Amino acid sequence: MAPNQHVLLSPAELAYLHEALSLTPPIRPDGRAPTQFRPLVAETEILPGTNGSARICFADGTEAIVGVKAEVERTRGYHGDDEEEGGEEKREQEREGQDEWVELTVEIPGYREDDASTAFLAAMLSEALLADGGFAKKLWINRRFHWKLFLDIILISPPLSYPLPLLSLTTHLALLSTRLPRLKSEGDEDPFFDDDWAAAPYLYPQGTATTRPPITLLVMAVGRNIIFDPTKEELAVADVVLAVSVGEAATDASSTKGKGKAPGRSLRLLSVRTVDPPSRVTPPGVPNATNSAYGIAASAQKQPEARTVEAQAVEGVWRAPRGGAKPAVMAALVQKVLERGGVADEVLDALDAVELG
């Protein structure tokens, strides 16, 4: 599952993949366009016992489920009514969230919960969610109580490719479908909720131009080609892999008045993480010239040592990429994600079209 796990591909396969993906336009093994995603099947509110849930699966059987559960919790650090109430507007200003109000766990079959790669996935997803600070604010009930949100992200199939985009999109849908019971009590008294579930408001109110949960996209580059939603084989020859989290910027009156009615949405970059590509640990191919098992007179010129020495680049022979990523390539990757009307925009549009409930 981890991107840097040892991928077992033969040097000949790696050389072929790298060559095909370096062409302009690249030829992906499954024939997709560079920015094309694998088709998804999505549904929401599948788990009746949760506040919000979603399921997404790929055609190859990779499937993820996310459930969101909310609990009322007493806010720590509040020491009774030591201050007088300061009016409504002051209370609104006090609405502030803390990051520990959201607990996110990722479960991947075959991997321990505290495995480094699983923890890294969870960290990337929660980092994007909490990056703008607006999310935890939504969980504020009053000065004494808040919602504690548990996000359980479960991949229910073996990880056939690096599951980050799948988990991120599923989390996005689950959060969109999350509803919290309507608050009936007022002020700082013990919270008391409406037991009519139909009246429960959505965590992210629909129809209004408020912010939405972020999405994290996996982008990779081979040469100058930028490829979205890479499969495991494609990741195995990547030069650079980035996990880019984007959110929709709040469309306040102040931000929209300058641009007017521009097509697409205004996207905000929330976080960027480099992911160690597995291509660096792949075994190099052996050119025919130095292959002791190659050629008609192979036994005659037998070399006593079996270890192969890596030589100059030969066409058709795989060499693992060396050195760091070029800043220009990294910038191009981020730019491609954030473009107006670009990939992230269309992904958000497609997610909008998923019916809730």
Add this chain to the structure above:
Amino acid sequence: MPITITAPKAVRPSYAAADNASDDSDSDASSDNGAADLEGDIPMASSRRKEDKSYSIVTPGEVITDDPQWMRGHGTFVSPSTSAIVSSVAGTITRTNKLLSVRPLRARYTPEVGDLVVGRIVEVQAKRWRVDVGASQLASLPLSAINLPGGILRKRTETDELQIRTFFAEGDLLVAEVQQLFSDGGAVLHTRSLKYGKLRNGVFVAVSGMGGGSGVVRSRRQVWTMEAANGAGPLDIVLGVNGFVWISKHVETPEALIAETKSATTGITNLEESVSTTMYSSQNDRIGVETMREISRIRGVVTALVENGLRVDEDMLVRGYHEAVEMAMLGEGPDDIYLGGERGEQLAAALTGV
């Protein structure tokens, strides 16, 4: 449109409809037979299952029948305390007279002697390789079961043992034949033929093999060369019985090479014994852009066939490929080699409609 998100399809609508149409009194009976049914639970396909249906899915541990007149077959066991027949796999029930067996929906490959398989080396040991062939155990390929380089059939030496990784290293793909089976189901492979050996110049795709459902089936020919469209030249296709598929550019068989170099010594009788010079090469030949596109297209056809529950064999693949080429010619746009999602369904519909 870079992404398509669709709503899930109803679970086997035709089957469910037929089930309801046959007698809807049964569905009422099944709902109050004491089975736990949480409020608001999603109706599962299995809740409509009836004991007397010819098509029904059972899960491991599910009691198929406790009637003693039935005999247990593959995929079932009799629980020790009772005489009930219990399924040990998830699959469909088949009955032959009084024999009940369960055909698994999905199973690992079970090797049989003579099967042509594509495998990947996962482990190198002192005198043998361990090969992943998609079976429940790793197959083994002894050093004595490969053609050693050097032209003549020679005895393996200690030097060969020392440089075992120059023949096959971890991750290498190879095509081989199952030579022998151990009593526990483990397979021993051999590559003592010019047809077998290391694979290069192409792409690999793993689908399900012999065992259950769709995927590669045993057929007359597992390996063939076909002429690709759009001037891509001939392509080699290897359908391993284990469901591992290799699609590559066709390179001239080494027989010609050997014939010109050793025409005096190599006859038709010892052609098999003389080894291919390119057998252990891991360097790709130059592959044209058109060839790469057609290789990707065939790979797309294979995955589309599997995703739509069709078998993968020479006939289906060749027909599917021609259909895909035609679909690409009729359609427009640069993404004409993509065969996932809707396009895959179109392809499958065109193939099954004939």
